[in-house]
Amino acid sequence: MAEANLLDSRLRLVFEAGVDDDGKPIFKAKTFNNIKKTAGANELYEAAQAISALCNYSLDSIERSDNYDIVG
Template sequence: MAVVKMPQSGKLVIKVQTGVNAAGSPVYRLRTFANIKPDAADSDIFAVAEGLISLQKYALVDIVRQDLNNLVSQ
């Protein structure tokens, strides 16, 4: 039985450091943007993330693309 991956949608997640807590450990927040087209190129998503980061007052930690797929048997 063959299993095929069917792309559905995705998310862009930008992780920023918003400060430090009382113990001196960094505090992070996630900025999530849903409904990313599954056929969008990684370079295009990265360019959009860079534009969004320029609007943030916090320091960038990470850029993540999360893809959602259905697995179907054929």
């Protein structure tokens, strides 16, 4: 039976940094590596909110990326 081992997690915050000449939003992202593997959605959400409070742009989305090693 195959097994998936979590290698690492990343947290990506996407900010709306304004609008372009056509009125479309401009997005900027910041990625944080080596996120604690056991961190839950609520913990990541609270961390993202705390970080966004220190930024000049409004927070648009919060994304988590997990990388797994699948062995058989």
